Amino acid sequence: MSVGFRIDYLQLLSPSGELREAAEEAGWNADVLRSLYQAMTRTRVFDAKAVALQRTGQLGTFASALGQEAIGVGTAYAMHPDDLLVPSYRDHAAQLLRGVTMAEILLYWGGDERGSDFKNARRDFPNCVPVATQVAHAVGAAYAFRLRKEKRAVVCFIGDGGTGNGAFYEALNMAGVWKAPVVIVINNNGWAISTPRARECAAETLAQKAFGAGVEGRQIDGNDVLSVYKAAQQALEKAREGDGPTLIEAVSYRLGDHTTADDATRYRSPDEVKEAWTREPIGRLRAFLAGKRLWDKEKEDALQRRCAREVEEAVATYASTPPRGCEAMFDYLFHSLPASMKDQLEEARRFDPVRRNGHG
Amino acid sequence: MAELTLVEAVNRALTHEMERDEDVIVLGEDVGVNGGVFRATNGLLSRFGGDRVLDTPLAEGAIAGAAVGMAAMGLKPVAEIQFSGFIYPTIDQIVNHASRLRNRTCGRLTCPLVLRSPCGAGIHAPEHHSESPEAMFAHIPGVRVVIPSSPARAYGLLLASIRDPDPVVFLEPTRLYRLFREEFADDGEALPLDTCFVLREGKDATLVSWGAATHEATAAADALAREGIYAELIDVATLKPLDFETILRSVQKTGRCVIVHEAPKTGGFGAEIAARICEQAIYSLLAPISRVAGYDVVVPLSRLEKQFMPSVERIASAVRTVMENS
Numbered sequence: 001m002s003v004g005f006r007i008d009y010l011q012l013l014s015p016s017g018e019l020r021e022a023a024e025e026a027g028w029n030a031d032v033l034r035s036l037y038q039a040m041t042r043t044r045v046f047d048a049k050a051v052a053l054q055r056t057g058q059l060g061t062f063a064s065a066l067g068q069e070a071i072g073v074g075t076a077y078a079m080h081p082d083d084l085l086v087p088s089y090r091d092h093a094a095q096l097l098r099g100v101t102m103a104e105i106l107l108y109w110g111g112d113e114r115g116s117d118f119k120n121a122r123r124d125f126p127n128c129v130p131v132a133t134q135v136a137h138a139v140g141a142a143y144a145f146r147l148r149k150e151k152r153a154v155v156c157f158i159g160d161g162g163t164g165n166g167a168f169y170e171a172l173n174m175a176g177v178w179k180a181p182v183v184i185v186i187n188n189n190g191w192a193i194s195t196p197r198a199r200e201c202a203a204e205t206l207a208q209k210a211f212g213a214g215v216e217g218r219q220i221d222g223n224d225v226l227s228v229y230k231a232a233q234q235a236l237e238k239a240r241e242g243d244g245p246t247l248i249e250a251v252s253y254r255l256g257d258h259t260t261a262d263d264a265t266r267y268r269s270p271d272e273v274k275e276a277w278t279r280e281p282i283g284r285l286r287a288f289l290a291g292k293r294l295w296d297k298e299k300e301d302a303l304q305r306r307c308a309r310e311v312e313e314a315v316a317t318y319a320s321t322p323p324r325g326c327e328a329m330f331d332y333l334f335h336s337l338p339a340s341m342k343d344q345l346e347e348a349r350r351f352d353p354v355r356r357n358g359h360g
Numbered sequence: 361m362a363e364l365t366l367v368e369a370v371n372r373a374l375t376h377e378m379e380r381d382e383d384v385i386v387l388g389e390d391v392g393v394n395g396g397v398f399r400a401t402n403g404l405l406s407r408f409g410g411d412r413v414l415d416t417p418l419a420e421g422a423i424a425g426a427a428v429g430m431a432a433m434g435l436k437p438v439a440e441i442q443f444s445g446f447i448y449p450t451i452d453q454i455v456n457h458a459s460r461l462r463n464r465t466c467g468r469l470t471c472p473l474v475l476r477s478p479c480g481a482g483i484h485a486p487e488h489h490s491e492s493p494e495a496m497f498a499h500i501p502g503v504r505v506v507i508p509s510s511p512a513r514a515y516g517l518l519l520a521s522i523r524d525p526d527p528v529v530f531l532e533p534t535r536l537y538r539l540f541r542e543e544f545a546d547d548g549e550a551l552p553l554d555t556c557f558v559l560r561e562g563k564d565a566t567l568v569s570w571g572a573a574t575h576e577a578t579a580a581a582d583a584l585a586r587e588g589i590y591a592e593l594i595d596v597a598t599l600k601p602l603d604f605e606t607i608l609r610s611v612q613k614t615g616r617c618v619i620v621h622e623a624p625k626t627g628g629f630g631a632e633i634a635a636r637i638c639e640q641a642i643y644s645l646l647a648p649i650s651r652v653a654g655y656d657v658v659v660p661l662s663r664l665e666k667q668f669m670p671s672v673e674r675i676a677s678a679v680r681t682v683m684e685n686s
Contacts, residue, residue, distance in 0.1 A: 084433070086429075113463065113464050113465070113466055114466055116464050116465045116466070116468070117465055117466035117467075117468045118468065122468060123432075123433070123469070125432070125469070126461075126464055126465050126469070128457075130452070130456045130457075133421075133425055133452060133453060133456060133457060135425075136421065136422045136424075136425020136426050136428070136429065136453065137425055137426075137428050137429035137432065137457065138429060139422070139425075139426050139429060140425065140426030140427060140428060140429025140430040140431075140432075140433070140437070141429035141430065141432060141433045142429070143426065143429070143430060144429070144430045144433035144434065144435045145433070147385070147411055147412070147435070166421070167421055167422070167425065167452070170417070170419035170421055170422035170425075171419075171422045171425060171426070173417055173419065173422075174416065174417055174419065174422050174426060177416075177417060178414075328466075329463075331467075332462050332463040332465075332466050332467050333462065333463050333501060333502050334462070334502065334526050334601075335462070335470070335524075335525040335526055338554050338601035339554065339601075339603075339605075340554065340601045340602055340603060340604055340605075341601060
């Protein structure tokens, strides 16, 4: 496959909820559209609760996905269960569709490693907090699938800021050479904490970074869940067929702060955020569905109630999960604890403040 | 039985394990057609094919990172970093990912990779080819650090490292690659990890070393024996997790300890051993512990490298001093 230097911009659903003609012909299934809508809404309801929990001291730092629900939902919806997700730290929209539970996500951000011991999605990677190192994991995992001739693909998420890191280029280059069945999705939300996209990279698009590595690059409207789904589906299919990696730049906007420890009002104007709200992903799909009489207020209320109930149950599970004993730090470090570390384990037990004081 | 050099032993261990376990794959720069710049992977490509013997782009961080992904998906990658000075970009992946994947997923995902690299000075190599980074890796929780000091131990410990379910940094003393031959059976028998090897018993002082420095420590012990000073000689072999019991027993017997390593002295792994002896056996000591190490300087180019590395004379002198001080 030859890779030309041309970046198209895929948008199927406009911000005001109009489906482009070509997409209309593609014949979207009403159930699929509703599922995508429900999954995005579920993410947003969860997100709002997680931020509220942090604000009231019941959760540690949390990275909200407000406004970027379409990227995770559209991508994960296109994945097969035995594909692999290698996420960054803002990808619970995708994780929720992969079967990661809300309670697990809360446990993770609440400071408990069991939040990464997913009951479902057993092979998916845990969140990657260092920026860009996860891309190499995705490429290595994809290589393992290729070597075993398994028709599985890997999805890796990275932020726009992460694409400035050397680890991203190294791994992308390797993906190209190895024809690794990997789809790297750039969640371009416009900001690397306080650094705007324009100060991160002088290139016109982030998708074009693919070309230097001999990889196909595409830019899509990341707030249009249909574009995300379509692009991810095509890229995943291509990967599973052995036709190599794809880099997808999904252009979105971070409507919230970088994390709950950040205050975005320090570096961006209210007008910019206000304008971004006119392009967010959930409203536009709702407008389209309503226009087609596939959605109404009654359905919306029921969905909101359902999501709120699910979130409340997850919060209850999270809140009632007792902390692990100090042994846990040692239990999972190695396959079996080296003899030379038994003294340290004993010391930890002896001085365990929870055990000594009888409370957590 | 075969008489092999250390680098040939590495090659035999890789061959044996790739033959035995099809999940074992080798990746790194020039490991394929070229057989590795030191020839450690010689012949593997023709025997096991390009899917299992991967020439990678020049990207040490991505080599280690891809190995993490492979390992998490059930392969057993053995990644080669061509020269010791180029291993530092991998530390990000080893510290942040390989060493903690098991722990942070409560055992759901694991990382059975081996990161192999030559280490140490003494072969008149260019800049950035002669470093001894073992203490940096030994400081990382959740990773094993193994350094063989003979062909037989290179063979047995590399087999054990590949079979180990957790990440292992396996540092091969470049200077020993072809320094001498040793006879051992290529029978697939692994040696135990997390175990020190007592190379020689002695009553007067304990000499603790690892890697290439073991060679000078042995020569020093020979010289001292001719003077009637009998040193017990310990090859640490696995620095992390450390088999301190073996060292402790020896120091309690001899009452004296000299630690020898090529890496710079400050914050070197010798400091860890000395501190533990002080914590657990200070009253057994008849003299202060002594360390013979590389100086706290940049590893010099070849004209001065002999002056940098612990010499037989420096080691013997340190042992004589601890004898006199007691």
